[in-house]
Amino acid sequence: MEINKVAVLGAGVLGSQIALVTAIRGFEVVSWDISEEAVEAASQRYDKFGHRIAAEVDDIDERAVAEGRSRLSLTTDLAAAVRDADLVxxxxxxxxxxxxxxxxxxxxxxPARAIFATNTSTLLPSDFAEATGRAEQFLALHFANLIWKNNTAEVMPHKGTDPAYVDILGEFAERIGMVPIKLKKEQPGYVLNTLLVPFLEAGMYLVGSDIAEPADVDLDWRNSTGSPMGPFETIDMIGLRTVKAVRETRPNDAEWYKNFGALVDSMIEKGHVGQEAGQGFFTYDDDGNIVG
Amino acid sequence: MEINKVAVLGAGVLGSQIALVTAIRGFEVVSWDISEEAVEAASQRYDKFGHRIAAEVDDIDERAVAEGRSRLSLTTDLAAAVRDADLVxxxxxxxxxxxxxxxxxxxxxxPARAIFATNTSTLLPSDFAEATGRAEQFLALHFANLIWKNNTAEVMPHKGTDPAYVDILGEFAERIGMVPIKLKKEQPGYVLNTLLVPFLEAGMYLVGSDIAEPADVDLDWRNSTGSPMGPFETIDMIGLRTVKAVRETRPNDAEWYKNFGALVDSMIEKGHVGQEAGQGFFTYDDDGNIVG
Incomplete structure (x- = not known):
């Protein structure tokens, strides 16, 4: 099936990025949010992200952004937003x-043809598939913040999804500049966080057990694997508040886990919440590079 | 204390690399192995690795390798090998x-001054510290294969090690071109494998549960983190036989673990044991690059 018209529901940080990039890539997009205030805030996000995209993406200039904006409309009327959508x-x-x-x-x-996709991070599509009234056309399409730069898009069906839609959404994701990763089954955390969480916890174990310093752990990983970042720079990038929230969903009685939790708490108390704050496990300059 | 004379015990793949690089970097080195046959085999390894080092390391040419060889002697006499060593x-x-x-x-x-270091991967220094007769001067210095290229050197004390030797060995490691990573305590797998094993097992979980294909898992990790390799290319590099051996030390009754084990067994049976064989989860050309 052909996708031409896309409705993006929610115009927060990620919703506005999805709507704007989709419009820039040539689709007719309706961006919906719940109130006039939310829609007004979204409009400012479109300006801000538009300039960044023009500056950061090779094949997109300010003119392409302006053309995309002309294909993008905002509304607070949900039924109107989706009435003619091929993809929501x-x-x-x-x-x-x-x-x-x-x-x-x-x-x-x-319309009956519309494909339904959720960007949920922490819930599973099956948690609310029935609410859509057409579970077989419903699946997840999961983006990362700054989608034009961090352009992995995970496509994940639930048990009742017709597998054809996994391919269709994968093609759509490619057309808007994403690298689609197709999952065959539901998995909390998709692929990336399924790999990342135990990796970060192994780093937490090394520091929480006082086996090695964060800087040494990261240096070992970078030097041994050629990766740009070790676990502690990654934690700084994610932000210590988010890491604390994730830890709270994974209780663990081990001494090292408690030790690391106490360290995170003391850092948050000092405002050392990560790269965004200029200080986490490492110190950052305004461009987000580690100093010292 | 100053290190000038180094004895390297065992002239197998890793021992011969350590001895040769140490000699090239200016130290007097005695390379010991148990038999004349082993010493003869080592001599051929020195030729082979010498050419690779001259080709692959910026500041080492064939002349530097030849000079290093002149500082390197081979023996089957253990007592003679260590009699004047500052470091074993x-x-x-x-x-x-x-x-x-x-x-x-x-x-x-x-001699009483000599520092004792083990390159053990799978044992802990404390397992045989007492046998050295001077546990406080004994610790681990752990190299990776192709030490001039994969130049992480993990320095790990056991409980009875005098911490001063951690710094001394770290300086020595830097002088032979390594990036030293200092641990504060014993840890099976050091830092690198403590991070790597749960990361690889998360990949095994995704494939063993039929959630995603190896190629998609790797693509997600590379595209999302900027790392050069995902878990399955890493497994191919390590070699499936080694991965099987490590798995056997970590029994797990989960269905996905058994499924992945069956997959590994079937691949080994077909000779698809990884990068070295040209085929593992991916297909490789003679330079070790993925094809197709």
């Missing part, structure tokens, strides 16, 4: 009740 | 009885 991408808050409510309305208003 | 580096087979026997002889023959 949902990026509303990570709250099951909100997701279910939005998808029930979308299911009632969207 | 042991790289004999990973067998506790052999390690204990060799270290007991070294302890009896080496």
């Amino acid at each position: 991408i949902e990026a509303v808050p990570e709250n099951l009740a909100i997701k279910r409510e939005v998808w029930a309305k979308v299911g009632a208003a969207a | 580096i042991e790289a004999v087979p990973e067998n506790l009885a052999i390690k204990r026997e060799v270290w007991a002889k070294v302890g009896a023959a080496a």
